[in-house]
Amino acid sequence: MLAPGSPGAPPSWGPGLKQAFGAAPGLESKVWFTLARGNLSEVFFPSLRQPTLHELRFLVAAPGAPPVDDAAEADHSLRWLRPGVPAFSVFSSHDEYHLSLNFVVDPDRSALLIAGAFNPELPDLRLYLMATPHVVPGSEGNEAEVLALDPPVLLARQGDIHIALVGPFARASAGYRDSSDLWVDLNDSDGAMSATYGRAGPGNVTLGAELALHSGAFQVAVAFAHARADAEEIALEVLRKGTAAVTQAFEKAWTALPDLPPRLAQVSGDGGNLARASLAVLRCLEDKDARGAFVAAPGAPWGELNRDGNHVYHLVWSRDLYHQATALVEAGDTAPAVRALRHLARMQRATGEWPQNWTLDGRPHWRAVELDEVALPVLLAWKLALAGALDWDPYPELVRPAAVYMLSHGPLTQLDRWEDAGGLSPSTLAVTVSALIASAEFAHLAGDHVAAAHLRVVADYWADRIEAWCFSEARGHYVRLAADPDAGAATGGVLSIDFIELVRHGIRDAHYPAVARSLAAVDAELLSRTPAGPAWRRYVGDRYGEAEDGSPWPVAGAGGVGRPWPLLVGERAHLELLRGEQIAALVRAFEAFAGPGLMLPEQVWDGPAIPQRGLQPGIANGSAAPLGWAHAEYLKTLNSLATGRSGDQLEQVRRRCIIDPPEDPPFVWSQAHAVRTFAAGRRVKIQLDQPAVVRWSADDWATWKESPTVDTTLGFHVAELPTQIMRPGAVMGWTAHFKDGWEGRNHTLTCR
CATH class of the missing domain: 1.50.10.10 (Glycosyltransferase)
Structure with missing residues (x-):
């Protein structure tokens, strides 16, 4: 059944402030992940050009009570797997539960493994997750689907990119952000999951699932590929590999890199x-x-309110x-x-x-x-x-x-x-x-x-x-x-x-x-x-x-x-x-x-x-x-x-x-920096973009002399004018004659 509420809320980026950022070394795994507020934030695949997954949040609820958004309502602490190895453990504390989450990328596949443990303080509490693919700015959005398997498989598509989530899910639903997503369902249904929509999209879609456990450990794989079947298979392979093996391979890959001096x-x-x-x-x-x-x-930056690309x-x-x-x-x-x-x-x-x-x-x-x-x-x-x-x-x-x-x-x-x-x-x-x-x-x-x-x-x-x-x-x-100021403008002051x-x-x-x-x-x-x-x-x-x-x-x-x-x-x-x-x-x-x-x-x-x-x-x-x-x-x-x-x-x-700066270096005139004044005792070099003869006069053109340019081999031709002989207040005029004729205007250089 298609979820109602299309197209969902206007999309945004994730929080600019990330608690953590990780990826596997090498080229086999093309997944980068971030954490914010104790939960999975933006995940990138197959490049860092833009996110594929907007976020994955954990929710906790019991029938007859308002649900808890772990990202917004729990206290979180975080630690690295080990110094310099960017896999992370997050510990969430709330009056009603404790949740630990370990995040690690499989260095051999484009997949992220989340290994968690849920410890509720109340018997009726259930753990849920809600995943939202990233909406590319300017696109019509994404599609979401729940495969009715045992357990259900959650799928999403962003253009030619497919996302698969596999874990111990009791039931699942597709929806639209802020209209028919799991968070809305839990609030509307007084803490119980009632919706099980099979599809949503296109739009700002979500996938939600209840985990089939009252307490204890669990694993969820999030895999990415350019074909749906590949994404499903990668997720299953990562789950079969297991947390210990994935973490060991990840740590080995990172520690093989040059260490900090x-x-x-x-x-x-x-x-x-x-x-x-x-x-x-x-x-x-x-x-x-x-x-x-x-x-x-x-x-x-400030991504929650940033809605453009x-x-x-x-x-x-x-x-x-x-x-x-x-x-x-x-x-x-x-x-x-x-x-x-x-x-x-x-x-x-x-x-x-x-x-x-x-x-x-x-x-x-x-x-x-x-x-x-x-x-x-x-x-x-x-x-x-x-x-x-x-x-x-x-x-x-x-x-x-x-x-x-x-x-x-x-x-x-x-x-x-x-x-x-x-x-x-x-x-x-x-x-x-x-x-x-x-x-x-x-x-x-x-x-x-x-x-x-x-x-x-x-x-x-x-x-x-x-x-x-x-x-x-x-x-x-x-x-x-x-x-x-050398071209006559005033200096700023900030x-x-x-x-x-x-x-x-x-x-x-x-x-x-x-x-x-x-x-x-x-x-x-x-x-x-x-x-x-x-x-x-x-x-x-x-x-x-x-x-x-x-x-x-x-x-x-x-x-x-x-x-x-x-x-x-x-x-x-x-x-x-x-x-x-x-x-x-x-x-x-x-x-x-x-x-x-x-x-x-x-x-x-x-x-x-x-x-x-x-x-x-x-x-x-x-x-x-x-x-x-x-x-x-x-x-x-x-x-x-x-x-x-x-x-x-x-x-x-x-x-x-x-240590040894040159004494009285010459000023350099160029088209981008058309010097009109110069310091007394300094020469001025005229930098032109083609060969020329520079004609100059120090007596208002009553007499004049010429200086040919010299090729710098850089595409510029430079003539040096003897302005060092001029006294403050004196003015030298100059113009250039190129291969195809005169420049057509005169320039002045005033000695200060």
């Missing part, structure tokens, strides 16, 4: 527990079809991927980082840049370009080259095109790393300067010496101008974003923590005066002292977070308040380490933010406790956990503490920017 555990504050968890989380974030593609997180984190950002891959290198596992670089090479556009982010099937998702996301793959390539891990030369096809893009589009970025505004960004400048210097090293090794020289010229110019562009003397700190990246990447010394002044401002305005430890918000005016009353971000909208990000604790720890300070307290705070499940969130709540919304100061808010970038930052913080230096700081960069 002892030095990281030794400097941690918890004996290495979070470090091992972080290593496991990063490994689980890699897709098994799109090898080398690591998603940012296995969920959507736009604001999700199971996407790839080259920035997050850089941090994830370099953390794995610093944790002693280079192979996945090499795969990440190869994935980046596949995703790079012909013009040298990467999309803002992309789906696992290679489609650009958000459409902007962020200049730091062009620079960071170059830095990953250099880090892997230094580690001797590369079996191919990334210079001609990855590094060189990325460098050319930075030269032609920088130093301003369309969006900075927080993705809501653009301009001159200290954090973007830190990584682009570093990447240009690394690109020059690659070019030099390739014998491309002319290109290397020009890359260094531009890097020197950008590094030299950072304070002129991004430091506000009036405010006494670096700003988050600035307009282009305070952010982003300037710390200048120190981390070796562009500025940790004791540089502008850094010290900015730190004081940051700690006055962006520091939150939580019960877990100090934490920092991103920038003044951040709106990406809950409202003051705890309303989630999608609802809060413009009333939202950006909360502290644990990963910024790691960034601050790097700075303090380079200043010669102790960072043990920051490491402990980082660890405390992970909570008992060892899942580091994007943000933590720093307002007063709001228990009805699950918000406690110093604890993860509803944004997203685990966040791969945060786990990567934690591992990198430990590595920097263990080695005494920043793993992101290249010696060539530190030498060129801090």
Whole structure:
């Protein structure tokens, strides 16, 4: 019989805050699972592109009484199978029952095994489960069916993906979410299961079942395949294999991977527990079809209220991927980082840049370009080259095109790393300067010496101008974003923590005066002292977070308040380490933010406790956990503490920017950065995209001279103008003559 109530409630994503995240190593099993509120949350198959199962909840009921939703009403505690092995045990306590659940993936099959034990306090209590497939945004929904076998088999279909649930079920029913599902039935029938519908769909369908036991142990298999019969067979095979064998195989597969370096555990504050968890989380974030593609997180921020496919984190950002891959290198596992670089090479556009982010099937998702996301793959390539891990030369096809893009589009970025505004960004400048210097090293090794020289010229110019562009003397700190003062625009004034990246990447010394002044401002305005430890918000005016009353971000909208990000604790720890300070307290705070499940969130709540919304100061808010970038930052913080230096700081960069910077580097004019003013005593180089003769005049065109361009071999042609002889207030005019004629306009350069 077809269930009534089509199409069911509007679908959403699962909670952004996950208690746990796991998968099996290797390529045989293509299942990733998450836990939230003590129950199974989103499960992914056959890739991390989007969930297949929305959730599986356990319900408890007795005739004549309201049912209990274990996820919402019980107290839960969680533990890992062992440190670094992402299988989990959840213990649920309620006045009426105790429920233990073990979750483990079969490493040989695409199936999840749930082994539980139910201990009721009352004789009439019965245990139920309710599973909901994930509805793909824009689709008509899914289908559900109950096979009338002994015991019943629960089946669902999402497009060409089939889900089978097999267990000791006494009876089962299909339904529609919030209209004819099991939870509705138990409430409407006064604690008893009365409906046994055989089919539902298409729509937001559910499957519900009563377990055929009054108390004791049970096993439920959840299997996935591209054919219904295969899903059924896989589920039965996993049940036959049994909990002990599946768990043993899972543990063996994980312990065969490179272990955490002892030095990281030794400097941690918890004996290495979070470090091992972080290593496991990063490994689980890699897709098994799109090898080398690591998603940012296995969920959507504030997912319960997020009903579209736009604001999700199971996407790839080259920035997050850089941090994830370099953390794995610093944790002693280079192979996945090499795969990440190869994935980046596949995703790079012909013009040298990467999309803002992309789906696992290679489609650009958000459409902007962020200049730091062009620079960071170059830095990953250099880090892997230094580690001797590369079996191919990334210079001609990855590094060189990325460098050319930075030269032609920088130093301003369309969006900075927080993705809501653009301009001159200290954090973007830190990584682009570093990447240009690394690109020059690659070019030099390739014998491309002319290109290397020009890359260094531009890097020197950008590094030299950072304070002129991004430091506000009036405010006494670096700003988050600035307009282009060399092109005549005014400087902005929003305070952010982003300037710390200048120190981390070796562009500025940790004791540089502008850094010290900015730190004081940051700690006055962006520091939150939580019960877990100090934490920092991103920038003044951040709106990406809950409202003051705890309303989630999608609802809060413009009333939202950006909360502290644990990963910024790691960034601050790097700075303090380079200043010669102790960072043990920051490491402990980082660890405390992970909570008992060892899942580091994007943000933590720093307002007063709001228990009805699950918000406690110093604890993860509803944004997203685990966040791969945060786990990567934690591992990198430990590595920097263990080695005494920043793993992101290249010696060539530190030498060129801090130890022995060039004196009075020339300004560089480009189409993207059309300089109109320059500092006295400086030369100006004109960077054009085709050969030309540059005609210039220092006397308002009463006389003129010409300077031919020189080929940089990078697709740019550069002429140097003798502006160093000019006095403040003097103006030089110039124009260019190309092969097909004059440019058709004049430019001016004013000496300040």
